[in-house]
Amino acid sequence: MYSRKAPILSPIEAAIQLLSRRDHGEYELNQKLSIKGYEDEDIQKALNFCLEHNYLDDLRYARSQIRQHIYKGHGERRIRQELNQKRVAESILEQAMAEEPQDWFELAKSAAEKKFKGQKAKDQKEYAKQVRFLQYRGYSFEQISYALNSENEE
Known part of the structure; x- marks a missing residue:
């Protein structure tokens, strides 16, 4: 059966590499690092590092996602559902919606x-x-x- 190779990059390097391409939510980044085979403890350290250095910001991520969905012509309900699936906190979602007003x-x-x-x-x-x-x-x-x-x- 297929056995997963040990990751080459450190969890922090992998997280920064993912974040260099686009913003991610905390939960989404956690999932991606987990799929790459990193241990939960290492993932948490990488997430904490990214949060401390402001590389990872759920509010910035939510605002970016809202703008992207609006550009695609999606409504408020769909945007909220998508961000809830990506486990963005309700308070952050509300703040992001307020900062990206729409008619x-x-x-x-x-x-x-x-x-x-x-x-x-x-x-x-x-x-x-x-x-x-x-x-x-x-x-x-x-x-x-x-x-x-x-x-x-x-």
């Missing part, structure tokens, strides 16, 4: 316009399809209603 209604509208090219649904089936798309993107029913019903009012 979710206009974002939903622009996502709908981009996807459906400004075409209003011809029938109930098509309307339901548009609603599902925006729900999957993470928008609330109020935002979806605004996005789909205000397109032709300009």
Whole structure:
């Protein structure tokens, strides 16, 4: 059976190498180092080192993820769900959301316009399809209603 080779880099070097490519959350970095075969105690030392030297910052990571998701046209619910899966603390998530303010209604509208090219649904089936798309993107029913019903009012 396949046996894992011992890691070549120290856990701190591996953590810094991962962080040099992009920001990671504390939990995500822990998982990546664990997969690479480092011991839990060594991983904790590496995480502490990165936290002390400000290489690892969950708030900075959350803000970066929020900006990335907004750029992709995702709504607040989807962003929150993704960051919860990556185990970003609720307090940090709230702070990051406050620091990256957004008009979710206009974002939903622009996502709908981009996807459906400004075409209003011809029938109930098509309307339901548009609603599902925006729900999957993470928008609330109020935002979806605004996005789909205000397109032709300009």
